[in-house]
Amino acid sequence: MIAVEPILFPSAQLHGFCVRVFESFGVPAADARRAADVLAAADLRGIDSHGVARLLAYVEMMAAGRINPRPSPKVVRQTASTATVDGDNGLGLVVGPFANELCMEKAEAAGSGWISVCNSNHYGIAGWYAMQGLPRDLINWSMTNATGLVAPLWGRERRLGTNPIAIAFPGQEEPPIVIDLATCAAAYGKLEIARRKGARIPRGWAIDKDGLDTDDPDQMIDGGALLPLGSDRERGGHKGYALGVMVDVLSAVLSGANWGPFAPPFALRQEIPLRTVGKGLGHFFGSLRIDGFIDPPVFKRQIDEMSRTLRATRPAPGTAGPLVPGDPEREAERIRLREGVPLLPAVVADLREVSRQTGIPLD
Amino acid sequence: MIAVEPILFPSAQLHGFCVRVFESFGVPAADARRAADVLAAADLRGIDSHGVARLLAYVEMMAAGRINPRPSPKVVRQTASTATVDGDNGLGLVVGPFANELCMEKAEAAGSGWISVCNSNHYGIAGWYAMQGLPRDLINWSMTNATGLVAPLWGRERRLGTNPIAIAFPGQEEPPIVIDLATCAAAYGKLEIARRKGARIPRGWAIDKDGLDTDDPDQMIDGGALLPLGSDRERGGHKGYALGVMVDVLSAVLSGANWGPFAPPFALRQEIPLRTVGKGLGHFFGSLRIDGFIDPPVFKRQIDEMSRTLRATRPAPGTAGPLVPGDPEREAERIRLREGVPLLPAVVADLREVSRQTGIPLD
Numbered sequence: 001m002i003a004v005e006p007i008l009f010p011s012a013q014l015h016g017f018c019v020r021v022f023e024s025f026g027v028p029a030a031d032a033r034r035a036a037d038v039l040a041a042a043d044l045r046g047i048d049s050h051g052v053a054r055l056l057a058y059v060e061m062m063a064a065g066r067i068n069p070r071p072s073p074k075v076v077r078q079t080a081s082t083a084t085v086d087g088d089n090g091l092g093l094v095v096g097p098f099a100n101e102l103c104m105e106k107a108e109a110a111g112s113g114w115i116s117v118c119n120s121n122h123y124g125i126a127g128w129y130a131m132q133g134l135p136r137d138l139i140n141w142s143m144t145n146a147t148g149l150v151a152p153l154w155g156r157e158r159r160l161g162t163n164p165i166a167i168a169f170p171g172q173e174e175p176p177i178v179i180d181l182a183t184c185a186a187a188y189g190k191l192e193i194a195r196r197k198g199a200r201i202p203r204g205w206a207i208d209k210d211g212l213d214t215d216d217p218d219q220m221i222d223g224g225a226l227l228p229l230g231s232d233r234e235r236g237g238h239k240g241y242a243l244g245v246m247v248d249v250l251s252a253v254l255s256g257a258n259w260g261p262f263a264p265p266f267a268l269r270q271e272i273p274l275r276t277v278g279k280g281l282g283h284f285f286g287s288l289r290i291d292g293f294i295d296p297p298v299f300k301r302q303i304d305e306m307s308r309t310l311r312a313t314r315p316a317p318g319t320a321g322p323l324v325p326g327d328p329e330r331e332a333e334r335i336r337l338r339e340g341v342p343l344l345p346a347v348v349a350d351l352r353e354v355s356r357q358t359g360i361p362l363d
Numbered sequence: 364m365i366a367v368e369p370i371l372f373p374s375a376q377l378h379g380f381c382v383r384v385f386e387s388f389g390v391p392a393a394d395a396r397r398a399a400d401v402l403a404a405a406d407l408r409g410i411d412s413h414g415v416a417r418l419l420a421y422v423e424m425m426a427a428g429r430i431n432p433r434p435s436p437k438v439v440r441q442t443a444s445t446a447t448v449d450g451d452n453g454l455g456l457v458v459g460p461f462a463n464e465l466c467m468e469k470a471e472a473a474g475s476g477w478i479s480v481c482n483s484n485h486y487g488i489a490g491w492y493a494m495q496g497l498p499r500d501l502i503n504w505s506m507t508n509a510t511g512l513v514a515p516l517w518g519r520e521r522r523l524g525t526n527p528i529a530i531a532f533p534g535q536e537e538p539p540i541v542i543d544l545a546t547c548a549a550a551y552g553k554l555e556i557a558r559r560k561g562a563r564i565p566r567g568w569a570i571d572k573d574g575l576d577t578d579d580p581d582q583m584i585d586g587g588a589l590l591p592l593g594s595d596r597e598r599g600g601h602k603g604y605a606l607g608v609m610v611d612v613l614s615a616v617l618s619g620a621n622w623g624p625f626a627p628p629f630a631l632r633q634e635i636p637l638r639t640v641g642k643g644l645g646h647f648f649g650s651l652r653i654d655g656f657i658d659p660p661v662f663k664r665q666i667d668e669m670s671r672t673l674r675a676t677r678p679a680p681g682t683a684g685p686l687v688p689g690d691p692e693r694e695a696e697r698i699r700l701r702e703g704v705p706l707l708p709a710v711v712a713d714l715r716e717v718s719r720q721t722g723i724p725l726d
Binding site: 064077078079080081082083084101110111112114139147151152153154155156160165169171177179181182183184185204205206207209211212229230231234235236238239240241242243245248249250252253254255258259260263277278287289290291292294298299302303305306309312313314315316319320321322323324325353 | 426430438442445514516517519522528540542544568573597605612618619640651662665668676677679680682686693
């Protein structure tokens with residue numbers, strides 16, 4: 001058992017560090033700020049695996065010339081309401097926001113916008129993209145494929161990424177409903193934390209390299225795989241598997257990116273797939289104009305009422321009752337804006353390594 | 364333990380019976396055929412709970428004047444790529460196909476089409492709608508809300524329907540990938556079968572009226588609730604819950620239908636919610652033109668390769684290896700087209716009751 005006492009950093013300090021680090025690799029100032037925004041949102045919202053904990057990986061990939069710091073993303077095909085974007089192998093944190101903005105502009109002109117993106121890289125948290133639609137009265141959807149970690153139900157090999165789905169709905173007086181979920185049973189980050197603590201993991205999260213259910217995080221990390229949401233056939237593992245396939249097709253097959261086990265790694269230490277079947281990683285964005293369907297104030301009042309109805313459900317024993325999707329992240333943000341972002345010592349060590357490599361002070 | 368030996372009926376015979384039954388209530392001939400098509404697809408594809416097993420419920424609702432047999436569905440609002448449809452309280456099996464067709468026409472004109480539907484009723488299997496896009500090189504999406512059966516995670520009351528998501532992707536040489544899943548851990552139909560057999564159900568499917576996990580189907584049926592996909596917090600029950608909310612918002616809040624616990628019942632014997640918050644039940648359809656993103660032959664060849672890659676995954680112990688979403692339903696259809704549709708005696712008794720009420724012979 002290793003101590004994992006976190007160290008608190010103000011979000012603005014981490015954000016400023018990220019901006020300067022990205023700029024030091026030639027990322028244009030506006031892109032660097034945007035990329036840092038996406039990372040900061042992850043850290044504030046408590047999705048620790050997708051914030052500055054990933055900065056060293058991005059830096060190493062740029063230093064090795066595996067990510068283009070100054071991409072020119074291009075629309076390679078389009079209709080009134082759809083487009084395919086080639087991300088020019090840029091940071092996903094830059095290509096993603098570009099495509100998401102284009103998607104919202106399409107929606108504002110044609111009622112809806114749908115963009116499939118190829119030739120990109122890891123884009124941060126899916127939820128950030130979904131939330132960009134909220135102030136514009138748009139319902140935004142965001143998905144991405146990712147490096148293979150998840151086994152299809154009844155398989156014993158990593159064939160799909162954790163392939164998240166995010167969507168957000170604005171309320172009037174109540175906070176928005178913000179949905180952001182990976183299509184596997186549990187995030188890889190949770191296994192890593194269990195491993196650091198020397199703890200067991202619940203059954204249903206992972207299999208070992210022989211395809212057997214395991215409660216030992218090392219057995220998954222050493223050639224095993226994560227299980228899809230639903231875990232096994234009885235409890236609906238075929239459903240989580242199908243959702244992972246859906247995200248992969250929309251993000252990568254539709255855009256001409258690498259799908260499934262051929263999705264590129266997001267860090268140098270990861271294995272490179274044996275072959276490529278497309279260009280880079282893929283994302284999928286959608287945007288629907290609420291007023292294309294219903295008056296936005298009417299929609300928002302119903303969202304308020306739905307949130308209140310869900311919260312008012314009689315609690316299951318031992319719980320305080322249902323939350324509304326987005327509640328835990330909003331609560332984390334409230335606390336972390338005040339108290340700072342807690343980083344594990346291992347993450348701080350990575351940031352100090354970035355600081356050493358780039359000459360940019362962390363403190 | 365009660366005997367449940369099924370009786371085989373040719374699909375065409377059941378289809379013809381349904382057409383005549385719908386017509387006897389004044390449903391126009393083309394609508395009656397279309398409604399029967401949707402029911403027949405469920406029975407052939409092995410989704411027994413959504414085929415002719417529901418006919419008596421539809422008939423009773425029409426006989427009681429609770430469903431309009433001759434609706435005039437109307438577009439109440441639209442943009443180039445979106446619309447809201449009021450189903451005029453018609454059969455969902457008539458309103459759904461109408462809206463789905465409109466959605467595909469929008470996609471063919473504007474690249475994508477998205478339709479939210481209010482004032483409808485139970486629309487059959489979500490997968491049927493998704494599959495209509497396949498021959499037209501469209502990626503079709505279909506969702507619907509439904510009568511409340513599912514508890515939000517940490518709640519002990521029924522607040523959401525089984526709210527399914529369906530989407531289908533065409534292949535070239537390989538069969539299409541057809542995804543059709545309810546956002547709960549297990550279908551209500553599976554509990555009913557367990558009850559008839561006097562069998563226990565797996566942990567993670569349901570809670571009793573006190574919110575406690577149960578393996579007794581009667582305990583769920585008697586005031587308990589189904590659990591969302593993922594079952595509990597550890598295994599991702601908050602994700603299935605969030606997906607159920609997503610479907611409800613897109614189908615019902617966006618269209619102005621009744622959402623959550625206010626979704627109307629699909630059968631006379633079910634309780635009517637205490638109040639209404641909109642019009643009828645809601646659906647959501649989407650359609651994307653593949654050639655708006657990529658050349659369809661390129662897309663289909665990659666779908667072929669993805670299917671082959673998934674099937675070639677080394678099998679988990681005790682399994683024959685992963686399937687591709689849609690495989691079990693296609694296999695059921697192959698067998699049932701040849702051998703007939705197996706109906707439980709209770710279902711046959713319901714059909715004979717329909718026959719008695721309408722004077723239309725079953726055999």
